[in-house]
Amino acid sequence: MIHSLFLVNSSGDIFLEKHWKSVVSRSVCDYFFEAQERASEPENVPPVIPTPHHYLISVLRHRIYFVAVIQSEVPPLFVIEFLHRVVDTFQDYFGVCTEAAIKDNVVVVYELLEEMLDNGFPLATESNILKELIKPPTILRTVVNTITGSTNVGEQLPTGQLSVVPWRRTGVKYTNNEAYFDVVEEIDAIIDKSGSTITAEIQGVIDACVKLSGMPDLTLSFMNPRLLDDVSFHPCVRFKRWEAERILSFIPPDGNFRLLSYHVSSQNLVAIPVYVKHNITFREGSSQGRFELTLGPKQTMGKAVESVLVSSQLPRGVLNVNLNPSQGTYTFDPVTKLLSWDVGKINPQKLPSLKGSMSLQAGASKPDENPTINIQFKIQQMAISGLKVNRLDMYGEKYKPFKGIKYMTKAGKVPEGRRDEAALP
């Protein structure tokens, strides 16, 4: 299936290669570089590139391209999912997945890749199994290994590999038994110039950090499970029970994992928690434009809107801006024309605003497109969809665990695109 893997950094250098079958010359990546050159933005490189003898499937994460070389038919999603899993594993092992981290840990990376694929077919991808086979590098362990001569490589087949619950290893022990669940929702909306919502969707995940001894069997129930429109589970969740009772019943993996991701569609009315008042005008014939922007909270149930970041791609004709923020700081990149304003927290009593003028290229005509405005924000202790966890029960073990749950709402990839509504083209 997967023949080889090349890691390519943003400047187009191959800094790691790994082959699972016979060696494929790295010149195969030339086709990739061609596509990379053609693409205006890094993310515009097409994920699947055919070459005369191979197919290249790539993912871009942390500004590294993971390019897999395929020789014959295979579902592309299979490869893409696997590559993402590789990145997740690296992140899990090294904390970050950067070129430097990979280079520093090249031996561990190689050992991992060796275990994850056999002859191009995934062998062990569960992080707890991998961690038993190859221990993650820590300073302490490096020190101990130097003294005792022991190794990072496990000598026994991880028990999880053979069990029905491959995601959990046996014999887990903690002194403090804790289970934390974070309900994180991202709101994704497009809003038109006049402020009405064109589309809004909520993507949510429940990330868990479970540190419980033994083999606990947990059930998590919601107050309003009907809200969830579409769900996908970690393999540990018992699908049947969800279908029958809308209860999440599972034997959790040890440590951090994503229990559930869900989707609340626009059919259920979504309230956008912030609003924007804006006035961006360019006058014909003059080299000046006016820029005004005010933010305010809306339907936040009294919770503060934090870490607000506004960014806008101004038209190409804009040379520079001279703005005055009532709070926070702003930057404008004259090359990419990207304006970003770090607002911070919104104070409902004194709404943050950004006002001033833009200078346009002399003689250039009035830009005909209206800029879109993107907003990022966070709201703690609130799930915008109204999802509430009812209770968490544990069976199978005797101790009393400490349970915690946290809610958060974030703006998704593109929270609000303010866009122009014009007459028919």
Added chain:
Amino acid sequence: MWSGAPSMSTNNLSYNEQGGGAEPAVELGQESTPTASGSTAAAGLFSTDFKKNEDLKEMLESNKESLKLEAMKRIVGLIAKGKNASELFPAVVKNVASKNIELKKLVYVYLVRYAEEQQDLALLSISTFQRALKDPNQLIRASALRVLSSIRVPIIVPIMMLAIKEAATDLSPYVRKTAAHAIQKLYSLDPEQKEHLIEVIDKLLKDKSTLVAGSVVMAFEEVCPDRIDLIHKNYRKLCNLLVDVEEWGQVVIITMLTRYARTQFLSPWREVGCLGQVCSKAFYDSDVEKEKADSKPYMMDPDHRLLLRNTKPLLQSRNTAVSVLAQQGHSAAESRNALCTRTRTHLTERHQEVQYIVLQNIATMSIQRKGMFEPFLKSFYVRSTDATHIKTLKLEILTNLATEANISTILREFQTYVKSQDKQFAATTIQAIGRCATNISEITDTCLNGLVLLLSNRDETVVAECVVVIKKLLQTQPSQHSDIIKHMAKLLDNITVPMARASILWLIGEYCERVPKIAPDVLRKVAKSFTSEEDIVKLQTLNLAAKLYLTNSKQTKLLTQYILNLGKYDQNYDIRDRTRFLRQLIVPNEKSGALSKYAKRILLASKPAPVLESAFKDRDRFQLGTLSHTLNAKASGYLELSDWPTVAPDQSVRNVEVMEPQSLERQPSTRGSDLFAYHLLVLLCSDSDDAKEKKRPKPKLDSVSSHSKASSSSDNTASSGSESEEDTDSDSEPEQKKKKKLSSKPQVRQILSFALNCGCKMCLCVTAFQVSSPVFVPPKSHELLHRMSGKGLAVSYHFPRQPCAYSHRMVSVQLTLTNGRDQPLEDICVGEAGPPGIAIHRFATIERLQPEASITVSMGIDFNDSTQAANFQLCTKTDQFSVSIQPAVGELLMPVTMTEQDFLKEQGQLTGMNESSVTITIAPDSMSSQPVGRKVVSVANMGVVPSSQNSIHRFAAKTVSSGSLVLSSVVLQEASTAKLVVNTEKTVLGSVLLRELKTALSQG
């Protein structure tokens, strides 16, 4: 703490491309002192590649393990960078037998990389692997096989073959999995081994381990995808294992099974046309489905249904590859229902690359099935941050979904895109508008006007695209649009994009009779600039000249001749060729043949309007989700989906000779349902109708107990060992029995196919209502025999709430026996039992129970639907203890699934005497739905009936012994009161149940 420093600095050295100087590294390793770190900085200066390798060799040949390891790490670093390290081969290969496992692994990495280049030397390592293949540690056996099979040296093919054959029968499923992988490796090395390999594949396909399933199917796909006959016998098993296979295996298995389904089952689409949506919606609702199925001529093969049912949970997988393929399985077969759609729309929100593939699939599907995605139109709105290829795909989908109803919304959205800063995207949008305009005739005029307005846009790419699209649109209805043509003629002065210029020229030439004044003038203008035009424009100029010559030769004769002369000497032979052709065609001379008479008809023939269609139109010839589909070209190794057969092939080929218990290495405590499935199979083997058969499943019992033994012991090798030996011989006997039955009783087969579903926590159809799998409640253990009174033997029991394996009238009970004595207990068995009305199925005699050991056995008791205690004697070699099991009334029930309507109907028939009700005060915290459900279910083994009202909870069950229905409902009322109703024919049982439920619900 100081020893940390050198090790850190060595790391820096080895991974640094320049670093890794010879002396410091050796020094570090030998002395391990912090002083060495000082020289690190200098190291980079005097190291060369040559020197570096020299020192690596030295390190590898030293006696110190740590030095060797360090050297290997650096070598791996070199390999990772793609540097050649092959000259170190002799030095490295010596370490293959090292005791240090990390060193060994790194040597393996090296070997696999370079063995092909250094075949002779690689042979030196073979004996080490052969030895390792016999290692007691399964991990070592597996990795030895992995490396051995990865060494691509043709000479060792026979050794590999032997190793694979041996590993395929290994006790450890993990090793068997590696064997399955090795099959593919050997096949690619030497395709002549195919026949032998197929034998191994056949053997491994029979494997019951979920670990092996994915890998062996992968091997099957690679080596012999056409040998469908190997699948028959394993089809049902694979379907049932599917949910438990790891995600990557699932992808492969679904792909294979989809292909299989296409060849083995009739098309479910045939009847769908008339049955419409109802059927596909009702598909998962098995009650409705059953009725439907009876009333129509097409009856879906139960095996086909099995596949669909088992893929359903996978739709919810976190792995998109799995979930998309699961849908694939569905769409290839049937029921592209709302569920698929929702998952699909959901998928559009993940990683960009995933989005790309999913959107492609949607693009293909949206052509045929607009209705499916139309509700989610807004999900396909383009966001400014999307990558270009995603934007294009979304646009494609929006265009495909456009209908008269939604076109105005879509067009409004398109307007925004046209103004996008990404001009390329804007141009693509204009094309999309053009397509919408041709597809939906109502809006053609609006679109055309809009596009004409856009012609004044400042961006040239946008304008050019508009011209091209307008040209196409005009062709469909040229009559009324001469003013647009005039407008376009004016544009010619400013537009420089060749495609647009060519389009305008063509348009004027084509409709020159509608703009008789302008056309010659345009020709004049382009004649002037002819030499500097692009080829495509030149061709169209020639075209225009020829057409004008034919219609208006008075004004344009000279111009045309001038242009033809220019064309004659053009550099491009296409243009010269066209010139010559046109001259002969239009200019009459003595040599010109009969053709010139028809020149006008040839050149000015009315041309059919171009059909603007989706680029995804023909993509559905490829299976969705495949690489070929993504590329719209057949990738190597793509296996076509065949058409549905017209006549269903023989179904009996899938009947399995040997009914094997489900893989036994699983833990019953964590996934009861597998054991449940196992029980069911046993149930079928020893058909419960005749009590004579009670003794038959005895060998099974052995494997049950060995199973529990195995799962309690921590040694994996042992557990897998006991399993694989046991099931091959133990099951054949009852199976033959079953086969006889099958031929005589067709309905048993029906049940069988349903029962097979149960492997995947599905339901079993026994009576009118299906018994569903029990709602999970933590098992409540009761004491049967105390350690003190049992002279060291402690026995507890619980009701696992699973259908009893021995008879369907029995309640299954699990006993856990623990030996608290310091000597082993021998010959534990069940002695005399009573009272007479109660039948007991005894567990097999436990020959020996070690001190401190415990064992779980199951037995079946037919309580005859009464709460009377079952008394029996537990005997050991020396003692006898009288014990009794008093069942709670709730354990005498089996949950059934039914709809709310059915419930009300049945309840209506069980009134009067059969109804008992009471009003109770409920603990305030139980007022919401879950606590009520949980409390009822923990007391009684009942199934939850979906309720449309929040305040009413309904539960349904049937009694185990006689199968009479037991219905219960809780109606929550104001002020913490509730009305509890129990309806059943068994009035005594009903009133006891009422009492127990009352106590449970009123407790806090």
